[in-house]
Amino acid sequence: SQKIEQNSEALNIQEGKTATLTCNYTNYSPAYLQWYRQDPGRGPVFLLLIRENEKEKRKERLKVTFDTTLKQSLFHITASQPADSATYLCAFGMDSSYKLIFGSGTRLLVRP
């Protein structure tokens, strides 16, 4: 069956460092991949979308890579700040239906 895996353990880093989160998938050929931020008690907030024919996408301090050979996406936050502390979700989708399959998320803690 289709499966998306994100590191269930929290990532704890020092302010100013680069946070790198991983999303792996199996038995799936997504057309695109998305990353969301979710704060406690809130709905997910869309951050970035990268398509299967794109290797890398950037937005301000955020960078996403998509390796269809490794079946993996990496999500980087450079110059991390305590305000970046949240749970980050990856999700795969197929253009034809717009349905998304989500990973369980990785909690990021940025220490001041």
Next chain:
Amino acid sequence: SAVISQKPSRDICQRGTSLTIQCQVDSQVTMMFWYRQQPGQSLTLIATANQGSEATYESGFVIDKFPISRPNLTFSTLTVSNMSPEDSSIYLCSVVEGYTFGSGTRLTVV
């Protein structure tokens, strides 16, 4: 991107009762999605709601348990029927426009 108003934000309900969750979008959208997020789990798609047609349910979800209405292009409701404690979750609506989610409804069934 769209803005979604979802309510209620939370509720505590008795088992055997039903709760209707509403999502209002500030613009017309073709498709609306309803997700469930169980404690510590990822989001799982319940159904896709298109205006003017029956909702399409994902495997494991049925209309009798989760009836959905989509009376127009800006509004949808999800009802959680005959609730049991296992239905305690966060329920979220979403639209493609801006990949926007509502703020969620935290449901606790006692």
